[in-house]
Amino acid sequence: MNLEADVVVIGGGMAGLVAGIRATEEGMKTVLLRKGQSATAYSSGAIDVIGYLPGGTMPLGSPVEGLQGIASMFPLHPYGLLGFTDAEPDTVSKTIVEKVRTAVSWLKATLLSSNIPLFGDIDSNLDAVTVLGTVKPTCMIQETMWPGSLMLDADSVALFAGVRGFPAFNPRMAAQVFLEHQISNRLPPRKVGHHVLDMAPFGNNYNISSIEIARYLDTEDNLSVLAKKLKKHVERIGATHIALPPVLGFNRARENQLALQDLTGAYAFELLSFPPSVPGLRLQRGLETAFVKAGGTLLVGHHAKMDSLKSNIVKEITAVGPKRNLKISTKAAVLATGKFIGGGITGTENGIRESVFDLMTVSESFRIATSTTPQKLTNTIALSHIGHPLFGSGLSIDPQFRPITGEEVHAAKNLYAAGSVLAGYNYPAEKSGLGVAIVTGYMASRNAVDYVKGVSA
């Protein structure tokens, strides 16, 4: 079985889908392989761009501030690489910020057309509330997750509403943690209530998962049942805001949010939750819809197989499905296979390896890590602001986003890489995961497209 493509994207998380959609929009015949669900589908759905500088302890006020810091101090950070251009050195910082802004604005527009409006931009980090009642700085969240005026309006009152039998959210504890945090920071609200609703999507009120509630709320009737129950408690405590776990539905989350406001008189929003969460899945589906709508070929359930690179050009990639192997001839490839969850990078007792092309891997400090055991790249303290260098390991790339070899030349002239398969940034510590995925996916795709157009011309 054979397919032909201009660009093959390996990996279907944020980076891969951004690269795929962009390439398709540029008129490329694009095939995207996705093996399992990505770390994006698994995420809370909040889109971090940069929350802390590498090694930093103070949260950044805005991603722009962080990008400027990276521009001057961390040139090899994936964001830093955006500044390698022919332009004057003093424009580096501006170039980086503009490139990130372009990619992020594009993503917002793309997701909006998939009915997933995003809130926030790179000029400020915003505060999102989690199911634990803690507040997390992030760059963008889905509109349904924006707490509105809750933390700004001095008279706001929040109702934390959970669902009986849904173990991932304890409204009482969340309300308490949240209130203590706000009081100690002298911020509203000053009054918080909590309640556990009886909803029983499958007739029982125990052992319920978020997905079950989300599916249940995807119909209008069920939502009005929820609204009726909420209204009583909203009125009881005079709530202006309702904090719900992220279960407002798959297809009609935004409609449901607006409907709840209409029916209860209070502003309802979703909290950020643990993986796997419904907003992460919404993000994944929204991106996949956009890719298919743009005309891309999405090949789910297939992983890429390659013998290690023999020449410096990728001409054919084998997509391995459950019982079929497809040979895809291509003009360029984007590797966006993720890190440890996605499986793009694996760490074993033999070292840290790249799983498709067996490319050279490096540690966070750009030392060759092909035979470094993962343990060597961890800290003795489990949780610290430095994080674990292990998460900064991956592929080293040239300014074109092409993975490089030990000889410091690109492994193949038409092979680009994006997302967490890259080294040089520690996403759990910096809070930069999806942001880097978006921007590198966008740029790797642009370079791949330019290459294909150059070859074809």
Added chain:
Amino acid sequence: MSEEEAYQTVLATLKEEGIYPYTEDEMQVVKSIERCINCGLCIQHCPVVAAVGLDRFSGPRSIAVELSRSPPEYWTTADVVYLCTGCGTCREVCPKDVDIPEIVNLIRARIFKHRPDLVPKQLHTADAIIVEHGLAFVPWEDPEEKTESRNMRLERLGLRYIPDQVVKGADVLFYPGCQAEERAQEVKESAKIILDHFKVKFTLLEEVNCCGLPATLLGDDETALELALKLKRKVKDLGVKMLVTTCAGCTSNLAHIAERDAWGIPVYHMLEYLVEEIGIAKLSSAFKQSTEEEPLRVTLHDPCHLIKHTSRITMDYAGQILSLIPDVEVTQSFAHDSCCGGGGLVSYHAGDVARAVMKENIAAIEETGATRVVTPCPLCTAQLEDNLFRQGSSVEVDDMTVFIAQRLPQEG
């Protein structure tokens, strides 16, 4: 006591306690569970969980990490493990490639072997039929009645009859599978029409036997292996270049056993054969002009055994072929790739679960506004037909092979 003796002594006590070590092959599947990071994505995507809730069916993760290590009595496991429809969604969404459908088969095989009393009795009945007849269904007692049923189906669908032929050294062996051989005979006839239309040198089997998939699914590995080997001998005798089938389950299972038992020939679904061997160019000029005034509004249903057990590309092919047929308008249902509930033999003993799984498909099909569902699998066709009928829906269902054959010019 020597080390070897000690080992044997311990091994004997294991048997006494009903503990049976995994074989080498089984170990590979079991070891895939070691990669599980307990993320729970599979639970979120499982159509059975979505249909009946976690309380009734504890989900793929539970099967993989808990039930695969259940105590040898299996009595807590059996309730859950027979409700899996084997659709393969969990394996497809798993970021770590845990082979949950195979784990289900493996557990069912162990229950079948060591605790047959826990196997739902309807599955024992099904097994008895497979063992006795080498087919998933009791064959027609009277061959004349079978012929009559076939002729009625052909007449209703406006299809011509092409006599069965068994020839050695043909290019293609057409294998209908149990459903198309014994029940949905129009599918088998349609496949013959298609092959004949494209002047393919094809043959049938002298006597069809089941590919063994139902036996595997209910845990009777011995029978499954026996059937597979029997089929291999028949295929080898005919000396064909490739095998073509119209059944989704047969496609994935035959592809598996052909590789495992070194048949040395490729196995295709009819869709794959048409696109890859006949080619789009030939296909595009094959279809006759429609005589209908309005375009037919069609929606596709993707059989799990094609998309999640063979390759998703197969349904791209289905779309490509439909796009070549004049006056057919395809609308995608949002549940096009969701299990029809007919898999894993669940409908044999837990009809309520199978119907609940199907409910989402029915709603999605109705929403498309299509008047016809087309699916390249006779089993999905039967399951969809049955449930749409129960719902009082006017939507009709066609096996895709029949749908194609009906739109080829009637020759000779």
